[in-house]
């Protein structure tokens with residue numbers, strides 16, 4: 001588990017494969033219900049994570065879409081969306097599930113407004129990071145900060161020449177280390193966040209076997225990025 005500060009009022013937690021009960025090929029801290037793993041094992045893994053972060057986690061049903069959900073009241077789930085913003089819900093923590101896509105977390109300086117965003121190619125092309133930042137600015141005047149967790153890097157994320165071409169205007173065109181067209185999701189996110197400080201932590205999912213990689217392994221688990229309100233009792 002990797003922890004770092006998003007803003008003075010919020011911390012980011014990124015899980016890896018270790019510390020859970022799931023069996024191969026989901027071993028061991030798989031946090032996703034939709035990948036074929038046992039429901040009971042995922043439930044146990046999720047409750048271990050909630051205990052570790054000291055907050056109840058709000059999960060999304062991610063659909064590679066472009067919806068941004070803003071939550072202001074108690075809720076079990078964010079429903080079908082790929083970005084969720086929590087406002088003044090300190091005991092809750094928004095989470096994103098990934099295995100190669102970018103787990104992007106944002107918070108305002110106070111930590112009272114926090115967001116979790118699932119940024120794959122679809123989300124990047126649809127301008128999801130930019131739209132989440134705009135949505136957050138409608139509920140807070142405080143400066144925003146962002147952290148991107150472990151994901152497939154721009155030297156591994158091979159795509160067709162046509163897709164790499166489309167990524168060009170977004171500042172996300174790249175080349176694999178073996179010389180073929182690629183997309184650099186992080187570069188594209190940085191461009192869309194337009195001056196919001198963005199910290200990147202962790203290694204490349206495709207290169208690091210301690211992390212889940214859908215591209216490398218096919219049937220596998222999902223890791224989480226969680227944006228937690230940072231209160232003295234919790235740190």
Ligand SMILES: [Zn+2]
Nearest residue numbers: 153156204207
């Ligand atoms: Zn890589």
